[in-house]
Amino acid sequence: MADSPVPAMFAIVTTNKDAVVSGGMAPVFVAPNEVERDRVAMWMCRITNATVHDLHNGTVILTVSHS
Amino acid sequence: MSGSAAPVNWDPMIVGFLAGFISRVLYIRSGKSHNPGYPSGYVIQLALAVIASMIGSVVIVALLGKQFTAATFLTLAATQFFNVRTNERKTLEQEEGLILVGRGAGYIEGIAITYEARNFLAMLTALSTSLAAELNLWVGIVAGIVFIIVGEMYMSGPRVGDMVDVEPTKLRFEKGTLLYAGKVMLMEVGLADSRQRFLTYGMGVTLTPRNARGQAVLWNIAQRQAISHEAAAAVGVQKDVGYPEQTPLCRMEMPSGTGIAALAIIPVEQDMDKLIKAIQNVPVLESGKWSRMHDSRKRKEDAHG
Numbered sequence: 001m002a003d004s005p006v007p008a009m010f011a012i013v014t015t016n017k018d019a020v021v022s023g024g025m026a027p028v029f030v031a032p033n034e035v036e037r038d039r040v041a042m043w044m045c046r047i048t049n050a051t052v053h054d055l056h057n058g059t060v061i062l063t064v065s066h067s
Numbered sequence: 068m069s070g071s072a073a074p075v076n077w078d079p080m081i082v083g084f085l086a087g088f089i090s091r092v093l094y095i096r097s098g099k100s101h102n103p104g105y106p107s108g109y110v111i112q113l114a115l116a117v118i119a120s121m122i123g124s125v126v127i128v129a130l131l132g133k134q135f136t137a138a139t140f141l142t143l144a145a146t147q148f149f150n151v152r153t154n155e156r157k158t159l160e161q162e163e164g165l166i167l168v169g170r171g172a173g174y175i176e177g178i179a180i181t182y183e184a185r186n187f188l189a190m191l192t193a194l195s196t197s198l199a200a201e202l203n204l205w206v207g208i209v210a211g212i213v214f215i216i217v218g219e220m221y222m223s224g225p226r227v228g229d230m231v232d233v234e235p236t237k238l239r240f241e242k243g244t245l246l247y248a249g250k251v252m253l254m255e256v257g258l259a260d261s262r263q264r265f266l267t268y269g270m271g272v273t274l275t276p277r278n279a280r281g282q283a284v285l286w287n288i289a290q291r292q293a294i295s296h297e298a299a300a301a302v303g304v305q306k307d308v309g310y311p312e313q314t315p316l317c318r319m320e321m322p323s324g325t326g327i328a329a330l331a332i333i334p335v336e337q338d339m340d341k342l343i344k345a346i347q348n349v350p351v352l353e354s355g356k357w358s359r360m361h362d363s364r365k366r367k368e369d370a371h372g
Contacts (some may be wrong), residue, residue, distance in 0.1 A: 042258055046309045052257030054244045060257050065311065 007063035010050060012040045016058040026061075034058075074168050078127045078204050083197025086211030087120025091189035092216050095183075106359035108235045119148065119186045123193025126330020127201060145190060152183035165307050168315060175294025181222070187220050227294065229279030231274045238271040238331055249273040254312075261312045264333055268305065270342060274317075274328040282326035288307035288354050290316040291328060293315035301345030303335030 013029045014020065015037050020028050029044075031037035041052045041060045050062040129137040156179040164171045168177075192214045200207020202227050216347050227233075236249035240262055246253045248271035256262050274294075276282040284290055297313045299306075306313040315332035334342065 038259060042260060043117060045258065045312075049309050051311045053255045054257040054262075056243065 003045040007051070009010070009061050010048070010064050011044060012059060013037050013044070014059040019057075019059070025029050075128065075132055076201075078130075079151045079207060080124045081199040081202065082196075082207040082211055083127070083193040084120045084125030086196035087123045087193025088116050088165075090186060090192040091116035091218060093215070094185040094222075103186040115151065115186055116189060117372060118144075119189040120193040120280045121229035123190035124197045125196045126194055131201065139369060144192060145187075148183065148186045148190075152188055155179040155182045166213055168296050168304060170296045171205065171289045171292030171293065171350050172288070174293035177293075177350065180353065186220065188222060192218055194214045196356065197210050211332075213351040225351045226347060226350060227274075227284065227290075227349040230278060230351075231276050231347075233343045234273050234275070235343070236271045236329065237269045238265055238269040238272045240266070246331060248329035249327075251318060251327060253316050253318045253329060253331050256312055258312065261310075264305070264313065265331065268333050268337070269331055270302070270334055270337065270339060271329060272339075272346065274344060274346070276326050284351050285319065285326060285328045287352060290349075291319075293352060294330065294346055294349050295332075297349045298332055298342055302332065302338055302342045305333040305335060306338045 001067055009026050011029065012026050015031050015034060017030050020030060029040055033039055037058075037060060041062060044050065045052050045062055048062070048064065050064045052060050052062055054060050084219040092113070095109065106219065122144050126138055129135075129141065155267050156175055159175040159178060163175070191213070194212040196207055196214055199210035239247050241247050241252075241255070242258060244255055244262065246262075247327060248254050252271065255285065274285060276285055283299070293319045298317075299315050302314055306311070306315075313333050315330060317328055320327045320329070332342070
């Protein structure tokens with residue numbers, strides 16, 4: 001329903017390589033710098049109809065809304 | 068039936084039919100935004116108008132002619148109109164997946180109910196007008212006009228603009244990525260490219276409720292979805308599949324909960340007047356009309372003065 005989307009995180013793109021742990025529910029993409037991170041995030045969100053959210057710690061997450 | 072029926076007086080039926088027909092046709096004007104596919108849509112509307120006003124106007128004449136079977140059948144035909152609402156809802160629900168900014172379930176239900184009600188209103192207008200015309204032709208004509216006007220007054224419910232002030236405002240970003248329209252935070256935009264689009268092309272409005280009722284209207288999420296839909300329908304929206312962050316959003320000022328809402332949209336047509344008019348013209352949804360909050364607030368206000 002368009003009224004109340006329920007977003008689910010489906011991918012993570014980060015420049016903070018040390019923070020990545022194995023396991024977890026979403027694939028993690030490590031980028032060398034913020035420019036490359038934003039480029040990867042943008043490509044993925046256009047391809048998968050996702051929304052990008054910046055966590056301001058070097059990590060962006062991609063969410064998709066199930067309708 | 069009896070072969071020697073008295074000669075039928077057709078006048079009440081004709082007057083009643085016309086009154087019902089006009090009452091139903093007037094709805095097409097106010098409802099045209101809900102009924103896409105113009106030529107075919109009009110045919111359906113006109114057919115329904117004819118059938119509904121026919122049913123309404125014939126009943127009295129049939130009863131007076133002692134044609135009770137006919138009158139019973141007519142009431143049976145009237146119940147068929149209950150399906151109209153389901154059909155309308157189904158059409159709109161199917162369309163929901165095909166349009167970029169959905170109407171939302173609440174708005175669809177409201178449109179479907181109005182659609183059904185209009186058919187019954189046409190029937191009632193036809194019925195009561197033909198009843199009045201049985202007394203006297205001129206009484207019937209006057210009564211028909213009165214019924215149409217009264218029906219219009221009652222059926223055109225309140226609009227968002229009646230209880231909410233809509234004003235233009237600037238879009239800006241705080242903390243780098245949080246999109247604000249005026250004081251209201253709308254969402255987090257992670258892509259620099261999208262942020263730039265909001266700043267360059269975006270338009271924002273704040274919706275300030277004038278009274279408790281306006282606030283109750285805005286708290287209703289279905290109502291805000293309807294506002295987003297109508298805004299997008301009026302000025303267009305630069306959005307396609309794959310660009311979910313460019314969806315127009317209408318959000319309340321949170322967490323302070325002042326009751327003020329704001330809307331951000333990236334329009335195709337940079338026309339603020341058109342946007343504001345469209346928002347003011349959004350009908351107040353049935354589900355938003357009487358919420359508990361509104362009720363208790365009103366009582367509190369009354370108690371104060």
